[in-house]
Amino acid sequence: MGISLSERFDALTKEKKKLLIPYIMAGMDDSWLDIVEAVIDAGADAVEIGLPFSDPILDGETIQEAGLLSLANGTTAFSVFAELAKRSLQVPLVVMTYYNIVAHSGHERFAGEAAAAGITGSIVPDLSLEEVGDWQDVARSHGIDSVLLVAPSTPHERTREICARSKGFVYAVARMGVTGEQGALSDDVHGVVSKIRAVPSPPICVGIGVSTPEQAFDVSREADGVIVGSALVRKILDGEGAQGAHAFVSSLREAIDR
Amino acid sequence: MGISLSERFDALTKEKKKLLIPYIMAGMDDSWLDIVEAVIDAGADAVEIGLPFSDPILDGETIQEAGLLSLANGTTAFSVFAELAKRSLQVPLVVMTYYNIVAHSGHERFAGEAAAAGITGSIVPDLSLEEVGDWQDVARSHGIDSVLLVAPSTPHERTREICARSKGFVYAVARMGVTGEQGALSDDVHGVVSKIRAVPSPPICVGIGVSTPEQAFDVSREADGVIVGSALVRKILDGEGAQGAHAFVSSLREAIDR
């Protein structure tokens, strides 16, 4: 059984520890699980495990490329779950994928097998507040927290509702755009975080376009945690392997703990 | 001055002589005037002298080809008249061209220079009964007979009018079609000739598609004369020269005099 996302994050946040959540596209590389272990070793508080989808509308080039590689490697949700189940990983695992992958398996089966693989959180970005209910109920019954997104465009009242519904943490979208490495942090970060701070919410983790230790540091001054996806995935695509991932995540850890 | 077409043809017809009118495209070949002399020597009763036009809608491939050659050689109506004026030819000469060539020079000038070159007849196929009047008047004043066409499609009353207006001879169109060599004589010949016979007319000469001595013979049994164009022009195009033309026209002469 996995480690509860919400319990772990609540506890860490209470200790004023900043949360670090690296994202890895499952199956993009033969050694992806070693990389998952490496980033945990480097100080990840949770790992976001991406399941590839043919039509990832919230992802930019880097994660698209990783997803295509993964699909070409024959990755499926259940092959990922089976592989994860063989390792025992000491942080909460958050599955990230698009809703058709979940829906196609059926909520119950997907949640059951995910939970059995140690998954305790889910991010399904195309399940909006209005659509997420069914999945969230089933997920909860399997010990999976479903994380919702708040965007710079989300109005105040809606932010309140989303934060009330989001479990484990709330995913603060750092900018109006898709995943991808960015030279500079968006001006939107401040706005979206303070908008969430104004309402009751689980820990606030900022993702999408956070690419460097410097940026992670800046974000962590305002938010409770950072999610780093494309920048890490790019290194894996470039062949830096577990070692490179370890080094990068260590540098992120160091930055946010500064 | 030229030899009157109508006088000569009336006289010959009275003697029951069949009329032979070869057609030659002026300027199609450097030796075209020698060819004219050769066909006269071979027994032509008149020669039809074609002036090239860019858009000869009553001509088939052979005469079109000869016309393009002639145009490429720089032939103009007046260059032809000038050349003709240098020779003294002992049969009536009938100019054949399209109306734009006549109209562009102006009726008066065209007729004047034609007459000076010895031309005494004209065939302008796109001048129909309704349109021919002006030209005919001017032509007549220069001693040029203008020949009109009767077609297989011409109705009886119209045939009468055309025959009344046609001077020198009446051109009986042998078939519904354009100039060009034909394997067999059209069935239309009989109809068109007997249609003309039923009204007062100058001598009846059949043209368009009369190609061989055999066909000339058949035609001459019904009509007063034959016009042979494409078949002769083809021989000239094929390089048979004055000699070949002479031989061919002799064979036509022989056939119709049979």
Next chain:
Amino acid sequence: MWTMDPLIGVEVEMVDNAEMMMGTPDDDGRFGSFGGRFVPEPLIPACLELEAAFKDAWGDPVFVEEYESILHDFGGRPTPITFCRRLSEDLGISLYLKREDLAHTGSHKINNVIGQALLTRRMGKHKMIAETGAGQHGVASATAAALLGLECTVYMGELDTQRQELNVFRMELLGATVVPVTSGSKTLKDAVNEAMRTWVTQVDDTHYCLGSVMGPHPFPWMVREFQRVIGDEAALQSKELGIGTPDYVVACIGGGSNAAGMFAGFADSTAQLIGVEASGGAAITSGSPGVLHGMRSQLIQDDQGQISEAHSISAGLDYPGIGPEHAHLADIGRARYEQAGDDEVLEALQLLASREGIIPALEPAHGLAWILREAGRGIPKGSSVLLNMSGRGDKDVAQVLSILKGRP
């Protein structure tokens, strides 16, 4: 369907749920179990804004009048209904065509883009983005943008930009920017993905002008409303021409907008509604429920839920999904969905051209292929059949030439 009315004691025409057919979807944008709004949170406010703006505009006579007058003065509406005299004799049915091929830019797509371009302006936005497959919707969008002075960017799969160089240039002439999409399969569905990804970054000043009755709520509903002019006109014309209610109303299905617009005019009638999909992209007849591009609908997907590429002779039908309302109409049995294959479609195109003097686009030739196959069989002799001639074939002539004559 006739039944005895107990009150008035006479037989009356009975239509199930007459008032409900092709009405407004529910608040979540559902048509039965299909539809919805499955997009990432950053886009939700834009969808909500659009929904509000559309509701407001569609209820505003000034807006509706401007929309209608542009469709009339600029778009060439109403399009006529043409009776196919010779084919009808051949087939033993009465075949009618609703002539969307005569609309400006050559297909029904103009109806929708005029509506959305007006809405863009009304929302105070000055840019439109659009996706396109073969280019019809791209050309239409660029046209509407030029007319109203909006900036326009069209996303088009890189493979499609190569296959449709002339349509790319046409859009450029109309002042639009065409962006080749290199992600995924580099075709239509990826162009939609890319347009959505871009929309996220520009929602403030940009409207996403979707090309069919697909995508998140309110698009499937809004696009159907902007296309219902086809069916409303056709229903009226059928009356005027003495056809009455046609026995069959047929339309091809890519995303489903021409069919939805046509069906909307006949949903509450006794007409049998038939949607014809390309065999290689038959989301309803060969697909299964799923979620793509913001909607729950029928999709072509593999056993893992990965979306398949659609493949047919007709680029405009090569979409692996279908508008959610069609999935619903199929579910409740109000419309029937059939398939047509490439070969019979080519034959249908040639037959209509040579027998009636109309070269259809390959898309509506699918509808015709089904009619040709079923006339005298599934379609009883003597039936009246109204086909939505959704577009003209000029765009397809080069392709058909190369198929039929093996030329490159």
Next chain:
Amino acid sequence: MWTMDPLIGVEVEMVDNAEMMMGTPDDDGRFGSFGGRFVPEPLIPACLELEAAFKDAWGDPVFVEEYESILHDFGGRPTPITFCRRLSEDLGISLYLKREDLAHTGSHKINNVIGQALLTRRMGKHKMIAETGAGQHGVASATAAALLGLECTVYMGELDTQRQELNVFRMELLGATVVPVTSGSKTLKDAVNEAMRTWVTQVDDTHYCLGSVMGPHPFPWMVREFQRVIGDEAALQSKELGIGTPDYVVACIGGGSNAAGMFAGFADSTAQLIGVEASGGAAITSGSPGVLHGMRSQLIQDDQGQISEAHSISAGLDYPGIGPEHAHLADIGRARYEQAGDDEVLEALQLLASREGIIPALEPAHGLAWILREAGRGIPKGSSVLLNMSGRGDKDVAQVLSILKGRP
């Protein structure tokens, strides 16, 4: 032109020879000193038969009704008038387009061929032949033939068949036979020659469906009558739209059929009629009187009376002659003829596309080019200008692409 009416004592609009403008030609088919019937005797009876048949048909309400109903149900008439809002602002005039580009097959050519195809059937003939340059009239003829079940053969210069492969195939799809013409310059004028040569051999069962207001009587008159629907509609629509009588009525001139049809609706009004020729084929403004293709008119010819080839960017205007009625209208000053050159035409095309969302054919782009050049100069600010948008630009897009981008 206003004058005091002595009888009723008020100022009335005065039009010279109001009753005579663009009326019936005289018995020999003359418009002033132009027109006539300059064809070889074998064709005269066919021309006479046609003249009689046309007179009879045009006076027969049953014929006229069938012609009108086909144009409506099949051809997409009436075509709208579109106000160009943005260009009008740019130019300081009110610019209106009569949208023949929306007619079936994409140009005004359909009006004429429907009339002639019906006449063919009425004369008991079952074949049509036609000439074509770029292919518009060929496609239209093939279309009308398919509709009415006539055989159709189209003569097209060999060079043109190579340049317009897609249009050749379009005609073939419509069931027509396309014959490449290898005589003379292998272009449009030779296609006319060849069609006439063929007509001679088949007059019994074949009608020659000429594509413009040219050729021997009754063609110039008959084709103008079949095209006057453009002008009649436009005059009515101008009233309805509150334009009244436009200050300028503009049309491009190839053979002159779209212009003649348009002018016919305004000949008796105060509108200034402007025909715009291609600089490289300007029969009126650079030509001289002559006889070609059965008519006396203005021609481009050399100093010996040999006909020149016309050369412009637009195949549809590359005809060395002009309809005789235009020569006459120029003569009496009722219409004015102007020229436009290739470069300004290309610019006009791009401007209309990007500013108004309409890609014009290159032919009417000549009319627009003149308007763009003269607006605020020869055309006073504030004028209302009605341009006949005789066809759509889709057929020209490949050519424009290769010119603008230097692609092959």
